[in-house]
Amino acid sequence: MNGSAHSAALPRRLLPAACALLVACAAADAAAKAPAKKPAWKPKPAPVVRTADGLSVSSKYRSPRNTQRRPRKTTRFIVLHTTEGAAKGSLEKLSANGECHYVVDTDGTLYLIVDKKLVAFHAGLSMWDGKTDLDGCSIGIEIVGRHDKEITAAQYATLRKLLSELKRTYEIPDRNVLTHSMVAYGNANHWHKYRHRGRKRCGMLLASPSARAKLGLQPGPSFDPDVKAGRLRNADPELARILYAKSAAVAAAPAPKGGAPAKTSAPAAPAPPAAPPRVQAVAKPAPESNVIGPGRSAWDIARDRYDDASTVYTFPNGRRKTGAEITSKEWRTMPAGTVVEVDAAGSAPENGNEGLLTIGVDGTADGLAGDAIASQSTFYFPEGKPYRTGATMSLSEIESLPSGTRMLVGYKAVGPVSPKRPVFSLCGVAWNRGDTYYWDPARRTLRPGDEITERTIPKDAMVFVRKD
Ligand SMILES: [Zn+2]
Structure with a gap:
């Protein structure tokens, strides 16, 4: 259940967002309803809230993006991430962009970033069992650390309590607690000419049976449903081995080989001797060299x-x-x-590539859009020129766009805004979200929705909103 039905009519910034902390706190709610006549003095939210399970949650890094995010319609998954960078920089960046719900620091401190009922942009291009865009139906937890390193005992303790609480609140089964590396996928690129698993190794070791046991979780899935169904191809066999191979050894029944068992009227052949489950030592990742060579691109x-x-x-x-x-x-x-x-400057985002992208800064058009490079939902904004969709351009035109060209991937254009078609009628509450953009046709500039007020909407503006 969530508040979307009645809250849709209200500007999001008026909602008592502080109440979406781990446990809806009646005290804060009451405070928000207290005489609102004198807004000059704003009570600061208490920096630490204690939850039902006795977990302390710091709101020191609560994201300013909370006011722009919509509530999730459903919550089916929890996605675990590793920051791949140190705490401070990661917290600042995750908070600034609203890229997860919680962060667990190495000392076990838990930080709230995006209120748990709202959408956080943490999974990027993602798919699980045919369902895409996991941001719309999952909670994202970042653990300060690296995908190939064990996390601390304090992190295990905090994460275990947090997972227990979230699983109970949203009735999420253990099998739907996944790592980012399980759900992230990539579009075709220079190396893989097909949609593939292996875009990220984020959170990889948290899929191991020993890590899951410490987190109070049953063993995870024993295979990748999207690879099995042919929706994706596996571009990282080592990752797959770490995520799944060991689970097969503990699965109750061996998975049928070669897809669904064929129904046949032929006399049953004597069953081949069942292969003894190969109990593998918990897969340890090979040291990850950063030098290009044979077999390493x-x-x-x-x-x-x-x-x-x-x-x-x-x-x-x-x-x-x-x-x-x-x-x-x-x-x-x-x-x-x-x-x-990778991340030579030590500041690059782990997730990144959300919203407005810049060719030459975030990557190439090809790398940023993948097989959506010439799509109708990819928009290019060369400086000082009219914008175009990928569908109206040739590949060579796109590849020769100058560095500094902005682009949006996975968007739709609504509008233009006019007195007969006010922006709210075009895109509802998305009108002032930070990931909605306004194109000013006279000045040929683009501005995010969170910098726009009803008075500053450019004349005849075209509005770009995320395709959901
Ligand atoms: Zn991640």
């Missing part, structure tokens, strides 16, 4: 950040380039011995 090392401006390539001849500067041809001829530094 830029994609293997940097994943979906291979063409980020924050990823730096040092070639054997000493020359350096960022991922955003490398051409299509150079990807194919990258020499062995090239050293790849």
Whole structure:
């Protein structure tokens, strides 16, 4: 249940958002309803709230994006992430962009980022069992740490309590507590000419049976339903081995080989001797080299950040380039011995690529849009020129767009705004969200919805809203 039905008519900023802390706190609610005549003095929310399970939640990094986010219609999954960076920078960035619901620091401190009822942008391009856009139906928890390192005892303790509370609140079964690496997928790129699993290794080790046991969770899924169904192909066998192979050993029944068992009237052949379940030692990831060589590509090392401006390539001849500067041809001829530094500046987002993107800063058009590069829902905004959709451009036109060109992926254009068609009638409460954009046709500029008021909507503005 959520408040969307009656709250849709209200501007989101008027809602008592503080009440969406772990446990709806009646005290805060009452405070919000207290005489609202003198808004000059704003009571600051208490920085720490204690939940029913005795868990302390700090709101020190509560995201300013809370006012722009819509409530989720359903909550079916919990997605676990690793920040891949230190606490402070990760907290600041996750808060600024509203990219998860909770962060668990190495000392076990729990931070609330986005209120648990609202949508946080944490999963990016994602799919599980045919369901896409997991942001719309999941809670995202970031754990400060790395995908290939064990987390701390204090983190296990906090996370276990938090999961217990969330599972109870939303009636989420253990099998729907997943890692980001399980649900993230990538569009076709230079290395994989198909939609693939393996875009991220985020949260990888949290899928291990030992980690799940410490978190009070039953063993996870024993196979990838989307790979099995052919919706995706597996581009990272080692990741799949870590996520699933060991679960097969403890699964009650072996999975049928080669898809559904064929119904046949032929006499039953004697059953082949059942292969003894191969009990594998818990899969340990191989050390991850950051040098390109036989069997190790830029994609293997940097994943979906291979063409980020924050990823730096040092070639054997000493020359350096960022991922955003490398051409299509150079990807194919990258020499062995090239050293790849992901997040060389130490500040790149783990999730990233949400909302407005910039060619040459966030990556190339190809890398950012994947197989949506020439789609009707991809929009390009070359500086000082009219915008165009990918569907009206040739690939060579798109690839020659100058660095600095902005783009939106997975959007639809509604409008233009006119006296007969006010913006609220075009896109409802999305009108002032930070991930909604206004195109001013006279000035040829783009502004986010959270910088727009009813008075500053540009004349004849075209409005770009996320496709849901
Ligand atoms: Zn993640």
